[in-house]
Amino acid sequence: MSAESADLSDLHWLVSEEAAEIFAQQSSPQLSVAQLAQLNREIGPPRASLISEQLELRQRGKAKFSRAEQMFFTRVGLEQATDEAIAAYKATRFGATTKVVDLCCGVGGDLLAIADGRTAVGVDLSPQLAILAAANCAAYGNKVTSQSIDAASADVGSFDAWHCDPDRRAEKRRTTQLDSFSPSADQLDELLAQNNNAAIKLAPATQVPVEWRQQGELEWISSRRECRQLVAWIGDLATMPRARRATHVDKEGAASTFVAADDADLQVAGEMGEYLLEPNPALLAADLVDAFAVEHHLGRILPRSVYLTGDAPVDSPLVAAFQVHDQLPIDRKSLSKRLKEQGIGRVEIKVRGLDIRPEAFLKKLRLSGDTSATLILTPTPSGNRAILCQRVGA
Secondary structure (H helix, E strand, O other): HHHOOOHHHHHHOOOOHHHHHHHHHHOOOOOOHHHHHHHHHHHHHHHHHHHHHHHHHHHHOOOOOOOHHHHOOOHHHHHHOOHHHHHHHHHOOOOOEEEEEEEOOOOOOHHHHOOOEEEEEEEEEHHHHHHHHHHHHHHOOOOOEEEEOOHHOOHHOOEEEEEOOOOOOOOOOOOOOOOHHHHHHHHHHHHHHHOOOEEEEEHHHHHOOHHHHHHOOEEEEEOOOEEEEEEEEEEOOOOOOOEEEEEEEEOOOEEEEEEEEOOOOOOOOOOOOOOOOOOOHHHHHHHHHHHOOOOOOOEEEOOOOOEEOOOOOOOOOEEEEEEEEEEEEEHHHHHHHHHHHEEEEEEEEOEEEEEOOOHHHHOOOOOOOOEEEEEEEEEEEEEEEEEEEOOOOO
């Protein structure tokens, strides 16, 4: 039995105080065979299975939610949910709105943050998810109304703004084609015609309609070393219409952002500077590397390289900075000798633009010493090189 397809009476029981008492008695995220057998006898196999599933999913959910042990998930719902830190950041962009509806709310990742200080309604086609979303908002002290209806039929005109995370598995597979989403592009346009104050969550590689680009602001958001989502902010929610924004949200919820309204010319450095900088995934996804380079007096090491270089570090979470010590031929024997001479026994390997497996390359280096360094294997103006450097702030 899975929460995704569970009988609604069992789901209402799952989010009840009676089930909470059973959860409180469990000391491990996995039930033993004996414990599962006992629960089967006491509450029946369907509900015992739901308890077992939620214990596992709550453990996995800790990577996204600080109150995961009080929440309820489906496997797909947890995977697709916006994490707590990003959701809190996105909620700040709804500003002074007081009444917001979250369409395709899933397990409520965005809804629980939007509902903080607002009247919020969650809508999902799945009645199971509607139940879980309301319970998850309650875990954060927010009371919401949840409805099980087709998002395309929602009356968004009666709200100050709306958020939507269209189902990207509408055809049982992942897709970045907006026409394959549910609601579809046409249905989303109809919702925008009712109320154009919207935030539409998309996969980072989604091809966004020209009309949305002209009306709104596109923001790529990263966390935990990946670009997690693209949000199209439209209407009053777009702080800079026609612009692209790259934002990184750290685990504490602090957001760092870079925005540009116009494309920048390709910036290429004449030579390697004292520092090498690796753009954040959001900066790459938003195609803002060159605009960022212009603002910070940087250049790419090669026209097709993602690495930037300059003579000073940049204090921004949107780039990782490395101080360059040397550029060496990519030869394991000579590299091992140089690292040993400098007492380097711990090495971080990064590879860009070359067919080299970092783990395999690292295993073949003979390391000895107490200090650490980073080796960046990548094409440079001098050819393929191993750039020996130190991560700034490490």
